[in-house]
Amino acid sequence: MERTLGHAGLFRPGDLGGVVYSYFGNIINFIIIAYALQGIGWPESIIYGRVIPGLAVGLMLGCLAYAWQGYRLAKKTGRKDVTALPSGVSTPAMFVYLYGVIYPLHYSGLSPEVCWMAATAACFLGGFIEILGGFIGPVIRRLIPRVAMLGTVAGIGLVWMATAGLFEVYHDPILGMPVVIIAIIGLIGGYVFKKRIPMLLVSVVFGIIWALFLGRVQVDTSTLGVSLPILSIGAVFQGFKYIIPFLSVIIPIEVYNFIETMDNVESAIAAGDEYNVGQTQIIDGACTMVSALFGSVVPNTVWLGHAGLKKSETGISYSWISAILYALSSVFGLYGFMNSLMPAVVASITFLWCAMLMLVQAYTDVPRRHGAALAIALIPHLADGLYTYVRDALGAFGIYLEETLTMNSSDEISQAMINYGVVWKGVVAMHSGAIITSILWATVVAFIIDRRLDKAAIAFVVASVLSFFGFIHSPALVFGTATMSFPYAVGYLLAAVICYAIHLGHKKIMDVPRRYDYV
Amino acid sequence: MDVKCVRVLRSYENAKDSERVIYIDEAARYALIKQWGDSVMVRGRRDVKNVQIKALKELDQDGFIARASQALIDELYIEYGEEVLLI
Numbered sequence: 297m298e299r300t301l302g303h304a305g306l307f308r309p310g311d312l313g314g315v316v317y318s319y320f321g322n323i324i325n326f327i328i329i330a331y332a333l334q335g336i337g338w339p340e341s342i343i344y345g346r347v348i349p350g351l352a353v354g355l356m357l358g359c360l361a362y363a364w365q366g367y368r369l370a371k372k373t374g375r376k377d378v379t380a381l382p383s384g385v386s387t388p389a390m391f392v393y394l395y396g397v398i399y400p401l402h403y404s405g406l407s408p409e410v411c412w413m414a415a416t417a418a419c420f421l422g423g424f425i426e427i428l429g430g431f432i433g434p435v436i437r438r439l440i441p442r443v444a445m446l447g448t449v450a451g452i453g454l455v456w457m458a459t460a461g462l463f464e465v466y467h468d469p470i471l472g473m474p475v476v477i478i479a480i481i482g483l484i485g486g487y488v489f490k491k492r493i494p495m496l497l498v499s500v501v502f503g504i505i506w507a508l509f510l511g512r513v514q515v516d517t518s519t520l521g522v523s524l525p526i527l528s529i530g531a532v533f534q535g536f537k538y539i540i541p542f543l544s545v546i547i548p549i550e551v552y553n554f555i556e557t558m559d560n561v562e563s564a565i566a567a568g569d570e571y572n573v574g575q576t577q578i579i580d581g582a583c584t585m586v587s588a589l590f591g592s593v594v595p596n597t598v599w600l601g602h603a604g605l606k607k608s609e610t611g612i613s614y615s616w617i618s619a620i621l622y623a624l625s626s627v628f629g630l631y632g633f634m635n636s637l638m639p640a641v642v643a644s645i646t647f648l649w650c651a652m653l654m655l656v657q658a659y660t661d662v663p664r665r666h667g668a669a670l671a672i673a674l675i676p677h678l679a680d681g682l683y684t685y686v687r688d689a690l691g692a693f694g695i696y697l698e699e700t701l702t703m704n705s706s707d708e709i710s711q712a713m714i715n716y717g718v719v720w721k722g723v724v725a726m727h728s729g730a731i732i733t734s735i736l737w738a739t740v741v742a743f744i745i746d747r748r749l750d751k752a753a754i755a756f757v758v759a760s761v762l763s764f765f766g767f768i769h770s771p772a773l774v775f776g777t778a779t780m781s782f783p784y785a786v787g788y789l790l791a792a793v794i795c796y797a798i799h800l801g802h803k804k805i806m807d808v809p810r811r812y813d814y815v
Numbered sequence: 816m817d818v819k820c821v822r823v824l825r826s827y828e829n830a831k832d833s834e835r836v837i838y839i840d841e842a843a844r845y846a847l848i849k850q851w852g853d854s855v856m857v858r859g860r861r862d863v864k865n866v867q868i869k870a871l872k873e874l875d876q877d878g879f880i881a882r883a884s885q886a887l888i889d890e891l892y893i894e895y896g897e898e899v900l901l902i
Contacts, residue, residue, distance in 0.1 A: 662820060664897075
């Protein structure tokens with residue numbers, strides 16, 4: 297069924313499913329960014345003339361670079377089943393840049409033009425931090441247990457992709473149920489038509505036809521037009537002087553971003569494609585920096601879902617096909633038109649499938665005894681999801697959490713929630729830096745299972761330091777004893793002391809079997 | 816950087832109990848040798864470096880298992896039936 301394309305010969309029918317996942321998944325973010333920037337009065341000349349083309353340049357370069365990595369891997373290993381890493385906008389980072397940097401810049405009284413320059417500078421700096429991550433990422437990967445990385449990927453998949461996928465189906469069951477059941481029968485049941493047409497492709501094509509039949513597709517041509525990306529180096533460097541107060545937001549979110557890349561590459565490795573973690577992080581950072589020079593305001597990352605794409609026989613070509621679509625979207629404003637053609641529920645099936653695979657992979661590609669570590673790795677992402685739903689629900693009524701809610705219940709809404717029995721403080725604390733918190737807890741539990749309480753103590757000390765400086769449990773970098781994250785720093789330190797004390801004394805005062813089956 | 820997760824059972828009767836060898840299926844062995852050469856690091860509860868990898872007997876090839884000596888299992892601080900990672 298494979299058609300040869302160059303020496304790697306990797307054009308596969310499954311690539312069409314990959315395009316739906318990668319391209320159509322990302323243009324939803326284009327639309328979110330455009331709406332968010334319109335909401336603070338940015339003119340169309342900046343949004344559609346600078347930001348969106350810059351974003352498309354970054355994603356296009358990311359797709360081309362990942363396709364190049366895929367071809368190299370295929371050539372090196374002689375395999376024809378290599379799947380390229382998916383490129384995308386980091387959704388958590390996107391929201392932090394929009395609401396943590398751009399909105400405050402706007403409310404500080406800067407004009408949209410100056411705000412945009414500052415935002416491009418922030419994005420450029422973010423890319424530079426991602427590149428630095430490329431040098432320490434491989435070291436971190438060797439130090440922490442595999443379950444911590446795959447577990448946090450599974451958590452993100454569960455909360456952001458699997459739930460969103462099934463929620464879309466239940467939002468419109470007449471359209472969604474037939475599409476999802478075709479996908480599950482094919483992808484999980486293994487039923488396949490005689491010509492071996494990928495069932496993800498079958499479900500997507502069926503979904504589009506079914507949506508057209510039901511009248512769920514309304515074609516939107518409002519974004520069509522011609523707009524070439526403009527190199528804006530001067531704007532980036534003029535913007536630097538405005539972003540110094542925002543370094544405390546930009547640095548932690550970029551640390552978060554490069555760890556997300558590291559996790560997603562680990563997931564690809566577990567699925568059988570041995571990509572280089574450091575190289576991928578450097579590609580992410582470089583693409584982000586170039587996209588900023590063309591006007592983008594949010595960073596690139598490796599998207600989740602490689603394992604699902606691989607299982608559904610997606611190859612490498614989907615990556616460069618997506619790159620071409622991004623280029624066309626940028627130049628001709630196609631993103632609104634393409635988005636309107638693809639019902640959300642159809643795109644969400646690809647999300648659901650990839651997320652299910654990520655969860656299964658996290659359980660099967662690590663030692664079974666580490667199952668408890670995986671379970672705890674999911675929880676911070678649940679907090680992240682809860683926070684986002686509450687934030688968006690309140691935002692619909694004109695209440696913006698980032699401006700009104702605090703962690704210490706000093707505002708009216710937080711207090712009302714706590715009075716009503718909502719454990720809001722815990723939700724907000726776990727939401728801030730959810731990926732890092734997830735990795736740290738899974739690391740600690742894996743070390744405890746492996747009888748390495750000394751290493752668990754070290755992980756808690758790292759958690760304590762990260763809390764003390766606000767990398768986790770705080771919306772921005774902070775320092776001192778009167779901060780939101782200080783109690784967590786103390787809590788982690790106490791936990792570290794307990795772990796180390798038991799490590800030192802357990803041989804004398806405890807009976808610890810080599811193997812203990814907790815289930 | 817290839818990584819394999821395998822379940823470890825007891826070694827073959829004719830294998831030396833003190834040898835630092837792990838027996839794995841041919842496909843995994845081939846992938847690891849391409850990446851790391853003929854010795855790997857094994858991660859159990861403890862990490863053990865420079866463990867030689869050899870092929871399982873044909874009977875075991877499709878069993879999704881590995882076999883290791885008692886000495887290596889002790890060094891890894893695991894018990895029979897538990898999984899390790901080969902890196």
